[in-house]
Amino acid sequence: MRLSELLQRQPVDIAKNIRDRVRRIGVDEIRNRVNKVLRGLDDVVLDVLSGLMIGRPVVLVGTVGLGKTTLAEAIAEILALSNPPYIEVACHSHMTAVDLTGDIDIAVVLQAGFDHPLSYIPGPLVMAHGTVLVMDEINRLNPYAQAALLQAIQEHYVYIRGYRIRTDFALVGTANPSEYEGVYELTEALADRLKFVEVKTPGRELLRSILLWKAREALGELEVEIPPRLADILAKFAHEAEKAGYPQSVRSLSYALADAAASAWSQRRDVEIRDLKKALILNLPHDQETKNMLITIFDKAINE
Amino acid sequence: MNKVVELLLAISRCLGGVSTRSLIYAVADVYARSYLGDVDEKKLIEVIAQNLAGSLGATPGEARKIIEAALLCTSPLAEAPPAPSLVASVGSEKAPTLAHLVNRHVPVDATPRAKLEVIRRLNLPAEAVDELGGRIYARGEGLALKSAVRLVKRYYPNASVTDVDIIRTAMSISRKSLQGKPISDEDFYLREYTYIVDKPVYVALDVSGSMKEYVGGVTKLRVAKNVLARYLRQMADLRGFVSLVLFNTEADFLWMPYPPYKYLREMLGILKYVYAMGGTELASALELLHANNASREVVVVSDGRTNDPERVLQLARRFRRIHVVATERSQFLRQVAKITGGRYRELTPAIDLLGLHS
Numbered sequence: 215m216r217l218s219e220l221l222q223r224q225p226v227d228i229a230k231n232i233r234d235r236v237r238r239i240g241v242d243e244i245r246n247r248v249n250k251v252l253r254g255l256d257d258v259v260l261d262v263l264s265g266l267m268i269g270r271p272v273v274l275v276g277t278v279g280l281g282k283t284t285l286a287e288a289i290a291e292i293l294a295l296s297n298p299p300y301i302e303v304a305c306h307s308h309m310t311a312v313d314l315t316g317d318i319d320i321a322v323v324l325q326a327g328f329d330h331p332l333s334y335i336p337g338p339l340v341m342a343h344g345t346v347l348v349m350d351e352i353n354r355l356n357p358y359a360q361a362a363l364l365q366a367i368q369e370h371y372v373y374i375r376g377y378r379i380r381t382d383f384a385l386v387g388t389a390n391p392s393e394y395e396g397v398y399e400l401t402e403a404l405a406d407r408l409k410f411v412e413v414k415t416p417g418r419e420l421l422r423s424i425l426l427w428k429a430r431e432a433l434g435e436l437e438v439e440i441p442p443r444l445a446d447i448l449a450k451f452a453h454e455a456e457k458a459g460y461p462q463s464v465r466s467l468s469y470a471l472a473d474a475a476a477s478a479w480s481q482r483r484d485v486e487i488r489d490l491k492k493a494l495i496l497n498l499p500h501d502q503e504t505k506n507m508l509i510t511i512f513d514k515a516i517n518e
Numbered sequence: 519m520n521k522v523v524e525l526l527l528a529i530s531r532c533l534g535g536v537s538t539r540s541l542i543y544a545v546a547d548v549y550a551r552s553y554l555g556d557v558d559e560k561k562l563i564e565v566i567a568q569n570l571a572g573s574l575g576a577t578p579g580e581a582r583k584i585i586e587a588a589l590l591c592t593s594p595l596a597e598a599p600p601a602p603s604l605v606a607s608v609g610s611e612k613a614p615t616l617a618h619l620v621n622r623h624v625p626v627d628a629t630p631r632a633k634l635e636v637i638r639r640l641n642l643p644a645e646a647v648d649e650l651g652g653r654i655y656a657r658g659e660g661l662a663l664k665s666a667v668r669l670v671k672r673y674y675p676n677a678s679v680t681d682v683d684i685i686r687t688a689m690s691i692s693r694k695s696l697q698g699k700p701i702s703d704e705d706f707y708l709r710e711y712t713y714i715v716d717k718p719v720y721v722a723l724d725v726s727g728s729m730k731e732y733v734g735g736v737t738k739l740r741v742a743k744n745v746l747a748r749y750l751r752q753m754a755d756l757r758g759f760v761s762l763v764l765f766n767t768e769a770d771f772l773w774m775p776y777p778p779y780k781y782l783r784e785m786l787g788i789l790k791y792v793y794a795m796g797g798t799e800l801a802s803a804l805e806l807l808h809a810n811n812a813s814r815e816v817v818v819v820s821d822g823r824t825n826d827p828e829r830v831l832q833l834a835r836r837f838r839r840i841h842v843v844a845t846e847r848s849q850f851l852r853q854v855a856k857i858t859g860g861r862y863r864e865l866t867p868a869i870d871l872l873g874l875h876s
Contacts, residue, residue: 241554261568264551270543270569275577391577405572406537409547412568412578502675 217318217334223380225370226344228295229269232384235293236263244292251288252281253424254416262289262386265409271367271385273352276413278499279463282388283350285413289386290346300346301383303338305355311362314339315372334374339366342383352387353400364404415456421464422449428468429475438475444490445471451494451515455508463499470497487516522548525589526566532588532623534639537573544569563589580632587623613796615725616646616788617763617770627774630784637791645793652740652790673706683707718759718775719875720812721746724820726766726798729845738845739794741867742819745843749871750785754778760785761812765803766796767825771810800824804833804840814838817874819865822848834858841874 236244241260248259258274262285265272274282290300303314316337323333338347339362349355355363366372372379387408400408416424425445433440448471452462473493478485494512498505522545530536544566551557551565567582574581616637623636686707694701723746729739746762753760754777761775762785772792778785800820807816818840824830827850834840834854841860844851855862861874 236554260551260554261565264547264554264565265568267550267553268543268546270547399575400572402573402575405575406540408572409543409568410571410578410581 215334215336215340216329216331217377218329220334220336220340220379221377223343225380226382228344228382228384229267231295231344232263232266232293235295236267239292247292248285248288252285253427254420255281255285255413258285258411258413259289261409261411262286265411266293266384266386269384270409271387271407272409272411273387273389274413275389275391275410277415277461277463278390279465279467280413280415281464282413283348286346286348286386286388290348293346293384295384296345298345300348301338301342302348302350304350305352305359307354307356309355309359311359313337314359314362315366315374316340318375318377339363339372339383340379340381343381345383347383347385349385349387351390353389355400357401360401360404364401364407367404367407415452415461415464418449418453421452422446424464425449425468425471428464429471432469432472433475436476436479438479438485440471440475441485444474444485444487447487447490447512447515448494450518451508451512454511454515458507458511460500460504460508460511466497466499467494470494473497522562525562529566529570529585529588533574533584533636534641536570540570540573575635576632580629583628584624584632584636587625612767615764615766615768615770615772615796616642616792617772618768620772621770626771630773630776630781630788633773634784634787637788642791643793643795645795646791649739649793650790671708673703673708677706677708681708683709717815718761718812719753719815719817720761720763720775720807720810721749721817721819722763722765722769722803722807723792724766724798724800724818724845725764725792725794725796726821726823727795728798728821728823729794733845737794738821738865739792741865742843742845743789743792744867745865745869745871746819747786747789750778750782750789752872754782762789763803763806764792765799765806766794767799767802769799769803769806771806798824799826801826801829801833804830804837808833808836815875816860817841817843817871818851818854819843819845820851821845822851824850830854831857843869843871843874 244263245256245259248255262272262274274286276282287300287302293299314337316335316339318328318334319332322330326333328334349363362372366381366383367385370380370382372381389410415421422442422445425448426440426442429440429445448467452464452467455462470490470493473496474489475485477493478489491509491512495505495509498508500508526541526544530541547569548557548562548565551561557565563582563585564578567585568578570585571578571581574584576584619640619642620633620636623640624632687705690705690707691701694705723742725739729742730737732738733741750760757777757779759775759777762772763769764772772788773785776785798820800818800822801824803818813836816837816839820842822844831854834857837858839860840854840858842851842855842862843865844862845865847864852862863869863874
């Protein structure tokens with residue numbers, strides 16, 4: 215991208231574009247398309263869309279493995295505001311403002327002038343003009359990077375070494391609850407500009423069907439029978455564990471189920487509870503102490 | 519449209535003012551959402567909560583609780599009774615403690631984070647505003663860790679780095695390397711903490727008017743706050759759970775058991791706002807704790823000038839262990855501690871609350 219082109223960018227009414235797209239596609243169709251990737255999040259999808267339609271950045275909040283990032287990507291792909299449909303950034307605490315805005319490369323400028331395509335390397339905030347910006351783990355940004363983001367959201371301009379570049383984008387972020395380690399809190403000014411939508415663990419029946427569906431998808435053409443009872447036990451376990459203060463990741467659980475099935479298949483026998491227990495222990499992202507606690511909860515879920 | 523605006527204005531009034539930008543977006547969002555799908559009463563509150571969560575500094579779930587509580591508040595809370603300030607000893611003057619003020623607006627078991635947000639928006643009595651000016655010092659943390667360490671254990675997988683006993687480990691490793699032997703798991707020493715860590719500790723703090731008396735240049739309340747702040751910090755290191763109860767003539771939970779290692783900043787923030795006024799009734803605190811099944815690991819910080827000593831002694835018999843920190847020498851409090859097998863200490867700026875448990 216040449217700097218001269220960037221400086222002549224026209225403003226885009228992104229909220230209006232999204233409203234038009236939603237009207238053209240239709241709410242039911244959007245819901246159907248999301249359901250191909252994720253289930254049980256219909257309400258969340260509508261909450262996200264309504265926020266974007268009024269030009270408000272939306273942040274999805276929830277524990278790991280509930281499908282926040284997938285949901286953000288799916289919505290961006292359905293809206294398909296431009297090509298590519300979205301720009302994604304995985305935020306981390308060492309990200310600087312320059313990482314978000316991009317910077318001018320002085321060495322190239324000195325040799326080839328300001329208008330060489332390589333003299334300005336654009337960052338995600340600039341690239342996302344006219345489309346959706348997906349910021350993964352937005353609350354891991356440090357306060358310096360948050361300030362750059364705030365400016366882009368508020369003024370719709372990004373300043374790079376004195377040059378002012380227009381950028382309009384729809385922001386969808388994801389965030390883990392702030393109890394997690396290594397997380398910065400969003401500054402008050404930034405938090406005030408965001409809409410926070412909570413993603414929750416699905417209900418037991420729904421979780422069971424999701425687990426079966428995802429596990430079967432992971433197993434692909436492998437011909438194994440997954441007994442629905444195992445998914446039932448897992449769903450029950452997930453709810454008991456959440457009550458005890460250990461919310462479980464749907465992703466880990468479905469992979470545990472698929473893992474159990476795959477290991478049983480490799481030994482040429484049917485899937486049993488002991489396979490599931492073993493796979494669960496291997497797939498849980500916790501330390502030993504928490505695992506022991508979870509195993510007792512799991513045993514309880516089996517016996518009831 | 520008017521109905522939603524009215525509702526939002528009521529919420530804003532009850533919370534003592536919320537960001538106008540968020541309110542405007544909330545109105546717009548409710549309408550955008552109703553274009554996409556049905557919005558019933560519950561959904562309406564949820565959408566509002568999603569939009570106000572940022573400015574309230576809470577997760578959407580917490581924000582919804584705050585807003586639901588705000589809807590119940592019929593009169594603006596600016597009319598919190600301006601209780602007469604009194605520096606008296608025993609009395610039965612009723613004055614709401616900070617805990618009572620907060621719990622009018624949030625559920626009693628809300629997280630310290632949600633409570634701090636509410637406190638910041640409350641119209642507090644003048645005493646609290648004065649208290650806020652003072653600073654809380656928590657010096658000398660870390661030293662007390664020794665008293666709580668029970669035994670030193672050999673390395674096991676997934677042990678936390680902070681639990682490593684550096685000195686012993688270093689000695690053991692250097693001994694092995696001098697002898698030219700290989701270093702193994704056996705050479706790592708880990709600390710294990712005493713039982714106080716896995717049970718929540720209930721601290722009952724006296725916030726009656728008498729806590730405003732001076733001892734050596736600072737009020738008793740301030741000394742108690744400093745000691746508590748240090749204690750919270752130590753408990754954060756030990757990964758324990760702490761609950762704080764405030765009492766004057768009545769008692770209420772300022773926060774239910776929560777781990778300080780997650781909420782230390784919020785807890786210290788709330789502690790800043792704690793103010794003292796009203797009469798004293800220690801029995802009220804003991805009743806509240808007993809009703810919540812907290813029969814052991816109770817720490818009472820009080821001056822012992824209670825209204826009804828007989829009742830206190832009667833209630834104390836139901837507790838397994840009450841540790842007492844007295845702000846002035848008191849035979850009565852010594853007796854309370856003795857009945858339950860707890861310890862009795864007098865409040866000094868250097869007192870180490872953690873020592874009570876060991």
